[in-house]
Amino acid sequence: MATTTRVPQTIDAYLAAVSDPAAKKTLSALRTQLRKLLPKATETISYQMPAFKVDGDIVVGFAFFKNNCGFYPGSGSVVPALKSELEGYTTSKSGVTFPPDEPLPAKLVKKLVQVRLAEIAASAKKPAAAKKSPAKGFQVGVVRTLPMTAPALWKWLTTGADAWLGAGATLKPKAGTPYSVPKRRGAPSVSGEVRSVISGRRLRMTWQPEGWTKPATLQFTVTPKTKGASLLVQMENLPDAETREAMRERWSDILARVA
Template identity: 70%
Template structure:
């Protein structure tokens, strides 16, 4: 990774050991961006590379190898899930490589970081401090608040249908997952609306991103919310069926986060009924 045989103990030392000015500039800029995206992260050297950890979870890492740089989300699913966004880059299941003189775009780095944070949130791992201080909460899903996405929650389930069939289900049968009477125009700039029912507020939003067969991203604003949240549905083909990952961020508070977790857990559990 670095040109010397010893392993640096800090990221500052790692960068100082890099002899190629282009590499040092590129990875130095990447570190600066990660600091902005993850202001509460701990910086360290893990697996012989600079690593950013949040509440003990490795979120992002980078390294230099002889001729190329690499970015690593410490996950086997983040890179495959962002296949379309990473088109043109050399990738593996665990990382992305790029030439030192062609840094990863800032927007792409942000997407990679948010995808990893969402995965951690979906898994519901509790911060170390919470584990020690609340033994009674063991086994319960705890989803946190991040500096970049606010309150967020994710729910994922593998369904017994092909990815194309699942995409069709999402885009042409909105009443099945948005609610009775829902309408949806699944194209960028399109809108959706769910009418108010007894016990359930009306919801509306604008479709922002459509990656056919892969991803649908939209705003989400129920009656009474001052600002909209963001809702994203991501599909991934599996050996048996396809997974649907529902992720929400910029939720107003912890109460809304829990309500959305319950809502989407129920929707996915009834998806094939």
């Protein structure tokens, strides 16, 4: 993300803090196009990145991370739906990554926005209860098979918490033990408690970033596979759909780095 001493509060401030000239030019042009595609949208900063919101729903966000730009429809189903059109790009369920000097074609940006708008329109016609589980609130799951044994994966999970919780995190895999993650640039502090541990298999804990009124539940499940081991990350009781997509992106990125 852009280098700054504090989280930008406006898109103008965000772009001003982008030090890479190519990235600044590309993201500024992208912003101009999105303004034309979404004339009634509200510009905002959501999860430390510029975003466009329509009637309370995030349509799309964009960002610059060190060497690449990212384009993020506010849903985990838009990018998979356009898999053929996105061939050749680096993608996750929630976004597309591209070099600063190779902007996304305008037609592709338009198609991504159109698919997201259609999704929002369709969702608005569904009963509210269909958008989340009444018992578990908004929830998300991300799974990936990793090139390591199940014991090695469990060791990484329980002894290298700073790699997935955040720098400075402390975690003791024992039920009833509290943990904390200090606040850092661009990310709030997080606190919680380990709820249950099945050694080598499952870790369940609460997750409450600074500012949240209620904690979410975070669970990791390690499963041996023929080649490697899978790690399933599940979150329950998230406050809203926007947070759900942000968490989907977070854990997808972390598992990709581990792989």
